[in-house]
Amino acid sequence: MSIEEFITFNDVVIVPGRSPIEPSKVNISGKITKNITLTIPVVSSPMDTVTDWKMATTLARLGAIGIIHRNMSKEEQALQVSKVKDQKPYLWEEVQKVDPDSKIEDVLSKEQDNFAVVINKEIKAIILKIGADYSLHSKKIDYLSKLLSMINLTPTLDENNKLRVGAGISPFDLERAKILDKAGADVLVVDVAHLHNDNALSSLAKIAKNVSAEIVAGNLGTIDGVKDTISKVENVSGLRMGISSGSICLTGEVAGASVPTLTATINARKALEELGLFGKIPIIADGGIKNAGDAAKAIIAGANSIMVGRYLACTEESPGIKIRIGDKVYKQYRGMASRGAMEKRYAEDRYSKPSKAIEEGVEGLVEYCGSAINAISEMALGLQASLGYAGARNIEEAWNGRLAKITSMGAKEVGIHDIEV
Numbered sequence: 001m002s003i004e005e006f007i008t009f010n011d012v013v014i015v016p017g018r019s020p021i022e023p024s025k026v027n028i029s030g031k032i033t034k035n036i037t038l039t040i041p042v043v044s045s046p047m048d049t050v051t052d053w054k055m056a057t058t059l060a061r062l063g064a065i066g067i068i069h070r071n072m073s074k075e076e077q078a079l080q081v082s083k084v085k086d087q088k089p090y091l092w093e094e095v096q097k098v099d100p101d102s103k104i105e106d107v108l109s110k111e112q113d114n115f116a117v118v119i120n121k122e123i124k125a126i127i128l129k130i131g132a133d134y135s136l137h138s139k140k141i142d143y144l145s146k147l148l149s150m151i152n153l154t155p156t157l158d159e160n161n162k163l164r165v166g167a168g169i170s171p172f173d174l175e176r177a178k179i180l181d182k183a184g185a186d187v188l189v190v191d192v193a194h195l196h197n198d199n200a201l202s203s204l205a206k207i208a209k210n211v212s213a214e215i216v217a218g219n220l221g222t223i224d225g226v227k228d229t230i231s232k233v234e235n236v237s238g239l240r241m242g243i244s245s246g247s248i249c250l251t252g253e254v255a256g257a258s259v260p261t262l263t264a265t266i267n268a269r270k271a272l273e274e275l276g277l278f279g280k281i282p283i284i285a286d287g288g289i290k291n292a293g294d295a296a297k298a299i300i301a302g303a304n305s306i307m308v309g310r311y312l313a314c315t316e317e318s319p320g321i322k323i324r325i326g327d328k329v330y331k332q333y334r335g336m337a338s339r340g341a342m343e344k345r346y347a348e349d350r351y352s353k354p355s356k357a358i359e360e361g362v363e364g365l366v367e368y369c370g371s372a373i374n375a376i377s378e379m380a381l382g383l384q385a386s387l388g389y390a391g392a393r394n395i396e397e398a399w400n401g402r403l404a405k406i407t408s409m410g411a412k413e414v415g416i417h418d419i420e421v
């Protein structure tokens, strides 16, 4: 037999290309499905420590999208979908405006959580004061004010001007898919580690025939996986690519199986190119994306948007509990195949009966990182910079960009070295 070679984000760097424009002019809008475009191509993972209605609302207001997790009854999940639809679409509508000359102490002593600094009727920055943890990082405020001046914040809206929202489903749970569809979910994201399974695909094919929401199929890793999915399931509207690259993933360790997100993305691209569908069915790169650099590498490889868990689990808006240890604050983050998450799921729903009893995820803590608004702003600005290096004006052009494999010594040099930080 021959051994294949898989590569991951840290194995490659972006080859700088001739850029016709300034990074601030790079258009980073990308797709999650055939019909849903995001001005910021970030999708939050359907995990119970990442996305509930609150995270989904914040993300859609910023021009990204959230996928509500399925670790709850189908009725509750549908209720959360409706709740997002009921929220005001514009971030600023619920934010109190403050004069730029106000004293920080005065602003912080007020009752509201968020404040927008308004100069000449334009919002220049937002100050976030959340619960007992005042997150007032001047650096972060700076990111947001830059974002506001660079990107015209456009919420992700449906045809009725309501915020768009997605929901995670099992390929075996037709009833849940129907209820979520009825509640107004714009996209149903299949949430299994290995969709390339005959039973899962035939069951998903049935769901696809019974809902009007668009379907993102996954997770997948291989060329054959993508081809079989597209041939067996009508109207696949997006592909969720990556197996066991997530920060909490144990699959690669306990089951020995993995297709790193970068390789999985390239495989999806190859399959779609062979079918003449590349650029028509969006690829969502999922797992292991730590920062904008990784996101840009995934995009250059062929992704239209990226999915993150860890990157948003640390934020205020994630549903995980907050824990203080010493002088540090943490949030809980766990894999959906971790013991705790699986126990919760099976207790909630008989359709989620385990097809395997082994744990394939871990539970842990991530250091609290303030609001998702900051995290998304930082990602958006970083993506503009990265695509600028690649010489691309937008995501479609980035697909012509180049990645170069780097040696392990090179990878070391790419990181910070020989300095105390």
Ligand code: XMP
Pocket: 045, 046, 047, 193, 219, 244, 245, 246, 247, 248, 249, 250, 251, 252, 286, 287, 288, 289, 307, 308, 309, 310, 311, 334, 335, 336, 337, 338, 360, 361, 362
């Ligand atoms: P990051 O790196 O963004 O990855 O935290 C999030 C993605 O990881 C996947 N996921 C899991 N994979 N066991 C796994 O092997 C798990 O328990 C698990 N939970 C989530 C999923 O694709 C998610 O989007």
